Amino acid sequence: MTDQATDKTSNAMWGGRFAAGPDAIMEAINASIGYDQRLYAQDIRGSRAHAAMLAHQGIITDNDAQAIREGLLTVLSEIEAGNFPFSAALEDIHMNVEARLKTLIGEPAGRLHTARSRNDQVATDFRLWVRDQCDAAIASLTALIEALLAQAEAGADWVMPGFTHLQTAQPVTWGHHMMAYVEMIARDRSRFIDARNRMNESPLGAAALAGTGFNIDRQMTAEALGFDRPMANSLDAVSDRDFALEFLSASSICAVHLSRLAEELVIWSSAQFRFVAMSDKWSTGSSIMPQKRNPDAAELIRAKIGRILGSTVALFTIMKGLPLAYSKDMQEDKEQVFDAADNLMLSLAAMTGMISDLTVNTDKLAAAASSGFSTATDLADWLVREAGLPFRDAHHVTGTLVAMAEDKGCDLPDLSLEEMQSVHGSITSAIFEVLGVHNSVASRQSYGGTAPSQVREQIARWKALLG
DSSP states (O other), X not given: OOHHHHHHXXXXXXXXXXXXXXXXXXXXXXXXXXXXXXXXXXXXXXXXHHHHHHHHTTXXXXXXXXXXXXXXXXXXXXXXXXXXXXXXXXXXXXXXXXXXXXXXXXXXXXXXXTTOOHHHHHHHHHHHHHHHHHHHHHHHHHHHHHHHHHHHHHTSSOEEEEEETTEEEEEEEHHHHHHHHHHHHHHHHHHHHHHHHHHOEEOTTOTTTTOOSSOOOHHHHHHHTTOSEXXXXXXXXXXXXXXXXXXXXXXXXXXXXXXXXXXXXXHHTSTTTOSEEOOGGGOBOOSSOTTOOBOHHHHHHHHHHHHHHHHHHHHHHHHTTOOSSOOGGGGGHHHHHHHHHHHHHHHHHHHHHHHHHOEEOHHHHHHHHTSTTTTHHHHHHHHHHHHOOOXXXXXXXXXXXXXXXXXXXXXXXXXXXXXXHTTOTTOOGGGHHHHSHHHHHHHOOSTTOSSHHHHHHHHHHHHHHHO
């Protein structure tokens, strides 16, 4: 097709409003087909539902509806086979599909757009696409939770240092640490579930902004597309992008969690820690230093929050201050969501792979767990519980004993009973029962604590919730 012929086709689709086609700059800024062609499956699905409804309501004939249905299936197969002639002159996926449909079936194609506008059409297509991405995110997050549960179950008894300020604080178990991420990722999963439920209303039938005078059945098209109900206000239906903002917001929070876990994997796999080893699948070498194994996958996941949050801020900024109903600004909504979705799904897949393949160095974990006076709080708790000291006094006594051990270059359990009693006479040999890291973690029996029995209860609870 020549440029002149393409312009004529484009103008014909516009109903002859313009005498000449837009110049190249206008065409370039106005066209979205370069990215919104990703909506082809949703666009064709929506059009098929719309055509079936029009026929059911007697607005178009059954023969026309059948021709439209078969033509749309042909268009779908052409796109999926990579044989579809996308044209920037036709601006977007909707006009490209409709123009090709007209070539294939002729006059009936012109009846497809009855009682519909591109405004409700794009709102429907985009909502369907984002809903599909929510489903994909929920499935991917479930897989990551299962990988974390497997790690937690394997290491419910493995002791490791718990940190605050990246300084050794108290001993915990590997299983407890993994379960912290289960809780985080499960909240992400619930956010996508909530967002999906909220977005599951159909804009189709809102037309340009005011609804339509045709006797359409919006409930029929909503049900055909898997929506719970039609949207109740036509102005809101064509101008709402909350569903995309919610998807991006949930994606950003999820990316923050993935970034935190990725950072721990980077630290733990370093030569200074050696808590874990990542498989060769998720590591790369250095071009000059043969000894290096770089955690590139984890580092890239750590960085993805920048792109995803950037997309979130971009769409919030686009939507800010827009008057009702549709404005062309809203054409800028899709690239942000597409990019965020792509990067989130890639990050989830990579993180699930890394967690599944992770090798844990339990000896290094145990050695680190007992360093840095990690059982000092257990000593203070013992003084409160067994010797009756107020906690602030117990805290002072414990601090004095830590300073003594530091001067001697040993850990708390290595101090003699006599040395401890020189600080406070109420200390007995029973103190040594709480100073070992295994005893410490076993004593943390409060709900949600690090005791292996508590960890196993939480693992069982999550397995039951996931079915």
